[in-house]
Amino acid sequence: MAPGRLSGDLQRGDIVVFDGRGSFVDDALPTPLQKIGSWVGLGPRDVYYVKRVIAVGGDSLECCDAEGRLLLNGKPLNEDYAPTPASAVEFSIEVPEGTMWVMGDNRNDSADSRSLLGRPGGGFIPTDRIIGPVIGHGSSID
Numbered sequence: 001m002a003p004g005r006l007s008g009d010l011q012r013g014d015i016v017v018f019d020g021r022g023s024f025v026d027d028a029l030p031t032p033l034q035k036i037g038s039w040v041g042l043g044p045r046d047v048y049y050v051k052r053v054i055a056v057g058g059d060s061l062e063c064c065d066a067e068g069r070l071l072l073n074g075k076p077l078n079e080d081y082a083p084t085p086a087s088a089v090e091f092s093i094e095v096p097e098g099t100m101w102v103m104g105d106n107r108n109d110s111a112d113s114r115s116l117l118g119r120p121g122g123g124f125i126p127t128d129r130i131i132g133p134v135i136g137h138g139s140s141i142d
Contacts (some may be wrong), residue, residue, distance in 0.1 A: 012053055012072070015134040016102070022124050023116065050134060051102035051112055057127075059095045063087040080107045089114045097111045098126035 011018060018096040024047075055061040055072060068085030069076040079086060087107055091114060095101050102125055104110025113123035 003101050004027055008080075010130065010133055011071055011124075012056060012059075015050060015055055016100075017050050017134065018102075019129045019131060020125075023121050023123075023129065024111070031106055041085040048131060049102075051104055051110075054103050054113075055093075055095045055101040057095050057097035060093070061095065061100070062092040062099055063090050072105050083107050087114060089117070091117060093117075093123070094122055098108055098128070099126055100130075113135050122140065 008035045014140070038067065054070065054077075060071075060073055064085045064087060065071055065076055070079070070082075071077070077086070087103070093101065101113045101123065103112045103114065113125065116123035
């Protein structure tokens with residue numbers, strides 16, 4: 001898989017829906033039967049999150065430069081949807097292969113990968129937890 005690409009055609013800047021169990025939620029990952037049950041309304045359903053993919057496996061990400069922008073692989077990100085600074089939480093991370101770093105667009109009021117720094121998993125979301133992309137949002141990270 002090419003750098004910056006997730007499974008399928010997902011890439012940095014895409015907005016994705018993912019199952020937060022094992023990362024955002026401490027619950028164990030569902031069994032295949034529990035997963036099917038959740039599709040038809042049986043069992044817990046409030047484990048899905050919608051966030052923007054900021055970095056993928058192999059990327060480095062840092063907050064923030066002198067202008068308040070995130071630095072992806074040492075280069076500033078142009079995120080016209082994000083506040084300035086792009087994060088009130090300073091961090092410097094390397095994204096492990098098979099994971100992604102996600103952030104909400106409403107950065108000042110978003111539980112996202114930054115909220116999980118220092119916890120098991122370190123804020124990295126396994127890419128196999130992606131349910132799918134949000135269609136029609138119209139922006140990606142250059």
